[in-house]
Amino acid sequence: MIEVERAGRSFTHRRKAGVLRRERHVVHAVRDLTFSVAPGEFVGYLGPNGAGKSTTIKMLTGILTPTTGRVRVAGLDPSRRRTALARRIGVVFGQRTTLWWDLPLRDSFELVRHLYNVDQGDFRRRLAELEELLDLGSFLHIPVRQLSLGQRMRGDLAAALLHAPSVLVLDEPTIGLDVVSKAALRAFLRELNAERGTTVLLTTHDLGDVERLCSRVMVIDHGRLSFDGTLGDLRATAPEESSIEDVVARLYTGGG
Template sequence: MPIIEVENLSREFQVMESAGRFRRRRKAVHAVRGIDFTVEPGEAVGYIGANGAGKSTTIKMLTGVLVPSSGRVTVCGFNPVPQRKALARKIGVVFGQRSQLWWDLPLQDSYPILGAMHRMSEADWRPRFRELADQMDLGEFLSTPVRQLSLGQRMRGEVAAALLHRPELVILDEPTIGLDMISKEKLRQFLDAERRENGTTLLLTTHDMSDIQRLCQRVLVVDDGVIAYDGPLTGLAEVAGAVRTMVVDLATPVHSAALLSLPDGAVHQSIEADGIRHSVSFDPRRLSAATVLAAISSAAEVADLSLHEPDIEHLVRQLYGSARR
């Protein structure tokens, strides 16, 4: 059974707008527009989109914070709003703008309270807490009040709090915000190990595309309240119509792009190193790298080459653009 099941889910808000001098009227704003998706147990799914695309609204409906305007949603077999208390024992949530830690208490004092809230015995929560503290290097600031922690330290504490009760589903909103590169990688390794070893399902929203590439096999791209893409990361390039770039170093200089006799669909981008290095872009849906290389090799001897894929940020930007046209 899917751990998340969303069918024709929508949410609209009523806002007030100007209707002339001294007059205002209500206007319906659609934050989410009839989205459908499922997430299977043990999956790691990236849920990404621009600010205002509908990510946070979706997450709030999944966790029972918001009531859908229409459609159906089940999470861990529960209807999130009427069964919110039961659902809370099955999920862990990290919101970048909200804390589940006690602001004025030392960090370590929050975990016994959280263990009691989840009805865990000390024999259950304490070994788990020690494991999490060790894995995320919390020891050096466990006695520091939460309000005195840096953003990166607090986020590590928040992730530990979300995982304390071994939830089936963990929803993470910007989990690596404020972390340095080493801390980011350690947290990614921990989350990946948690998923592989315990079967924990991860739903990740972030603007750091390195988190998506490192943790997720599948990505959902939401734009203007609709799902613009649902599939593997590798499929983003094809859907977005992105081009690849081939950089070739020739054995002898060629100073004119016309001499390379490129096939239709390949575009010569630049000449560098006094005619030695040439950059050629092409659409992988129309041409293979082998075809482009064969054309270049027929005109000049290739000494070295490299292929450059578009980065994920570029692909997502292109996907947004195509979804709005």
């Protein structure tokens, strides 16, 4: 469902090197990145700030074009087929919403229906299902700006799923949520993956998300993949008494 082959992404900027001179400086955000995700996998994509996670997501969703290598999602080149890809994937960013700030949540969903040209019957059926699974009913009439963070997060997730995508990309979906909201969101994602077979790529700093949701873990650091395997494989890279936080931290610093 996701194929990344020797992908790289670099950025060029100029920095001051004297009173009148500037030097050209190249930053390699991602280097020689190769991995694939099979249909129905739930994969955790971990790394410290600046490791290349966001750059990878932007390449997978077509926001950025790889400088080198090849990327395919659902068989499509994301940067060349962004409109077609949008109908196959859903994206949720924990730190920013895709909903309309001043509209009631229900009206935001109606706009999403028009954007994706979802059949009215399919829309009503999916919204009813998502309303029940995510417990949306009590705040569908409330403007998005008045929702709590947990409510908004559930709204964003529902909006990303209304067009029934085969791939779901989640960027820090539980950031800032309380314990109850986190548990509800994790339960929903488990069911979505198990019952519908939705392929999920999750970036997070919350290792509780990884332990409860992911069948596979990838760790990226300095733009390169430093680990790819199961959570059990990851634990096996460190002494038995180490916590999962310790194991991942060692990989971040190149100790794994």
